Amino acid sequence: MNLDFINLQPYANPQYFIYLMIALIPMIIGLYYGHRFKVYEAVFSLVFLFLIFDGIKWREGMNLIIYLVIQFVLTFAYLHYRKVGKNKTWVFCLAVILAIAPLALVKVQTAMPQKQIPGVLGFLGISYITFKTVQVIMEIRDGAIKKVNPITYLRFLLFFPTISSGPIDRYRRFAKECDVAPARDQYVSDLGYAVRYLFQGFLYKFVLGWFFGTYWLPRISRSALIVGNMNGGLKLSWWLVAYMYCYSMYLFFDFAGYSLFAVAISYFMGIHTPMNFNKPFMSKNIKEFWNRWHMTLSFWFRDYIYMRFTFFAMKKKLIKNRIRLSQVSYLLLFGIMGFWHGLTWYYIVYGIFHALAIIINDSWLRFKKKHKGKLPSNRFTKYFAIFVTFNVVCFSFLIFSGFLSQLWFGWK
């Protein structure tokens, strides 16, 4: 097989944006004049999807297609089941489990690279598409979604700007927008935002992300390994602290930059993909942090895991104490999030660390409420809270980075 194709990974380098913007021009002109060229949009999306999954990545492309077939069969079978009026819990659970199964298998496989599960292979963006399908199945169960248009569903799942790393949109929101053109006034404002986000993204990903990730991080990491190995014991050194902050900055600017690109390109296409980051390092506590960091993911987890588990446990009276209940829910939520990142100790520890942080934060908030008026609350305490939250978060990212694993055990 000739693999000598052009293969373009989304937003990977500045040149990509030149191709992308040229291809977007007809769509932008159309939307400005109140027309949505759906055929052009489809061709455009297919071409750019093809460029992600062609060449040496063709196997990933095949997996994407197989995956889509499975998810379609599943979604419409469950939709049909609900339409005929039946609503058994076990059927719902089965549907959700089946929808998650491919992702789970891929995660298991990546954790054990030496063991190949036959026929299972991931593709770029599998997590994000899975989040979307699971959400649709859950809302079908709720009755919030009564109709799924196959074409719209396909466009929703394969929405090109967000396929590889989110943000995770909601089906009902997407379906409302994807067939009509926005009003001209609205669209011109959108274009303004789009350009702003695009350039903010350039600053984040190609300037700041580059400095932290490509320029500084490898140097700091090398020093941390050398000095750490000299020190022995836990191999701690000031370089490790530098690594923690540098990695945190890199993680934020790289991911936030990516999300900004995805939002900007969506806005050019007349779709209001939700924002993913909102000044997360300004958070005064860990709970607020999760309302500002990777927002579409944390809201997804809140709506489809935390809330559902809490209602379920309340209804079945599994845990009577409400405080205990929310603590268990947090552990579950962040535990699952840790597992989702990957089956290695540091992702799982990262998840549990955040669960504990929120549990501690909650009890502190309760303590504060009880002693209202006795505790000082001024500008200093506010900045102190931001400072503490920032450092707790950065420490969690140090765990997340897997660097400790490399430092202590020599594996990545």
Added chain:
Amino acid sequence: MNNKRRLWQIFGPVLCAFILLLVVFLLPWERTFSKDSVYQAANSQTTTIFKGSRMKQNAYQDGYVPFYGSSELSRMDPLHPSVLAEKYHRSYRPFLLGGPGSQSLAQFLGMQGTAEQLKNKKAVVIVSPQWFTKRGQDPNAFSLYYSPLQACNFILQARNTRTDRYAAKRFLKMPEVKGIIKSGMKTVARGGKLSTIQRLALDGRRRMLNNEDKFFSTFQLRDRIQKIRAQGKLLPDKYSIAGLDRVADEQAEKHTNSNDFGINNVFYKKRLNKRTLDRLKGSQRDFDYTKSAEYGDFELMLDQFAKQHTNVLFIIPPVNAKWSEYTGLSQKMYQKAVSKIKYQLRSQGFDNIKDLSKRGAQQHFMEDTIHLGWRGWVAVDQAVRPFMKKANLPYNYNIHNYFYSKKWQRKPYAALVNITDKNTLKVDQKDNLKGN
């Protein structure tokens, strides 16, 4: 505010920025570098410098001499050529070019922008027999050293010769070569002429890359000047071979006391843990450096030197003898490869060869497994010093296309010919021309 005005306010600045960017990148900027940054660059061995042009051009005009090599150049002990040149205020300064995995093809590409500046000047090449593996230049390493700028230079200057066609074919085997450069390479490999559009596109690309090189080549320089000065302090104030040898032994003694191989302690500790050591035992028994695509790539370098009439000193290093015994690397094969390399050099008129390949057993000669160190550098200096003292005379070489042939690449071994014996050469030449 009407919508047209708003649109202009949104996209106007973007358009302006874009036009400004194009103007900045396409204008022919000039730039000179400070003496300090040239000195830093000469010893930095960063890939940015390797791939660039301007810094090298500047340096060669200032009396720097390129030292083409690979990973041994980063073994900066007190006897390293850069330290010696600094300490004894030599008339030349080495400009270190290469690093791990830079073999002939990468070096040939890196030489593209500096033909003018090296005309009738001197150069040193440390040619490692380890480069001469079956497939030659490792594509992954090549991508590290691949310079689109030099590739543009190459294509735009290429003519329909065996050398240029051969080089283009080799470049096309490297996955890093992409886009308009790839299509240009295809044209050169075919022996065709570039179309006007191709030329225009490549010219524009080259101008941009040249500007990028001028703006950014002082970024991320690795500053080793302090290190060089500190190492220099360990040397005797007055130059003498005996004095250098003494320092070499002292230093080597101190830095190799953790193992029986004579390998630098840090290297040994970091790179050769018990597991790696066990795995490497006997692992090089089947290595064969006598049959290699590298011989063709090496010829590209030689051809480039011939074109520039550069006077080149070649240094052939040995392998640490204890190490080669441990890994099973055959010394006999190594010597065959060395004589094949020497044949390729001598028969084309490259007579300045310092063959150190038999000295791998000498104590403190090697810094680690395959890299020259302390005493090795002293031996190098004994060739470099007199070589640099000679006047710069235009050199003429006789390049033979035979050395590009598969036949030569696969030939197991070439016995050294006596260059003065015209008959042997003649017979061989006839053979050569047939083989072409």
